[in-house]
Amino acid sequence: MSNWYQNSFFKTQFVTVFNILTVSGETFVAESMELALSEPLDPATKKLVEKFVREEHSHSHATHGFNKKFCGDDWRAHLFHRICSSFISLCEPLVSTNIKLSMVAASEFWTANAASIVLDHQLIQNMNEPAAKQLFEWHCKEEIAHSRLPLLVMDEMKINPLERFIGFLLSSLTEFWMIALGCILLVLTSPQIFNPKTWYDGFTFFFTDEKILFRTMTTMSKHFERQLLWGKT
Numbered sequence: 001m002s003n004w005y006q007n008s009f010f011k012t013q014f015v016t017v018f019n020i021l022t023v024s025g026e027t028f029v030a031e032s033m034e035l036a037l038s039e040p041l042d043p044a045t046k047k048l049v050e051k052f053v054r055e056e057h058s059h060s061h062a063t064h065g066f067n068k069k070f071c072g073d074d075w076r077a078h079l080f081h082r083i084c085s086s087f088i089s090l091c092e093p094l095v096s097t098n099i100k101l102s103m104v105a106a107s108e109f110w111t112a113n114a115a116s117i118v119l120d121h122q123l124i125q126n127m128n129e130p131a132a133k134q135l136f137e138w139h140c141k142e143e144i145a146h147s148r149l150p151l152l153v154m155d156e157m158k159i160n161p162l163e164r165f166i167g168f169l170l171s172s173l174t175e176f177w178m179i180a181l182g183c184i185l186l187v188l189t190s191p192q193i194f195n196p197k198t199w200y201d202g203f204t205f206f207f208t209d210e211k212i213l214f215r216t217m218t219t220m221s222k223h224f225e226r227q228l229l230w231g232k233t
């Protein structure tokens with residue numbers, strides 16, 4: 001695999017974890033939002049939902065194509081993709097439509113955060129592969145533009161605060177353990193773990209250059225809406 005993020009193994013792999021999770025995650029988001037189309041929503045909202053579903057499916061397909069090209073036959077990447085898609089398809093039938101839509105709203109909150117960090121701090125400039133720049137710029141812009149739609153859908157469907165909270169918790173916990181697992185598989189099991197540059201790049205990515213930890217915390221307040229947990233009153 002080429003190190004298309006600043007020629008750094010760690011940074012490329014960390015972003016690849018998100019790319020792999022995007023493929024199954026966005027399919028879940030699109031299919032869950034499709035369920036809202038059979039609910040009594042405002043016709044204007046339904047049109048927006050249809051557009052949202054098309055966008056998420058196309059993000060998933062485009063990212064899958066990108067991963068196939070840039071991950072090649074890396075068994076770690078394939079295994080992680082398999083785990084993500086199997087876990088989501090196993091758990092998906094166990095939750096109600098309302099919980100799924102609450103999970104979508106939470107997932108959109110997190111993706112809007114990530115998209116803001118990428119765009120506001122021009123992290124696309126750190127990608128030395130034109131296909132990556134193009135993919136991230138397009139995806140991030142659409143994520144920010146449609147991130148509030150699931151909140152409107154939850155309000156129109158009168159999803160209660162308990163369901164919203166359960167959805168938020170399930171979505172956030174699932175995303176965090178999958179990201180952690182992805183990092184273990186793609187970074188910790190690689191021989192590159194013995195290269196000091198891998199550790200140095202990890203430090204600069206989280207604390208000094210991209211400042212991912214600090215920026216995640218400060219960006220959260222920009223996208224958090226009380227409707228995510230309480231609904232419009």
Ligand SMILES: [Fe+2]
Binds near residue numbers: 055139
């Ligand atoms: Fe997306």
Ligand SMILES: [Fe+2]
Binds near residue numbers: 108146147
């Ligand atoms: Fe989205």
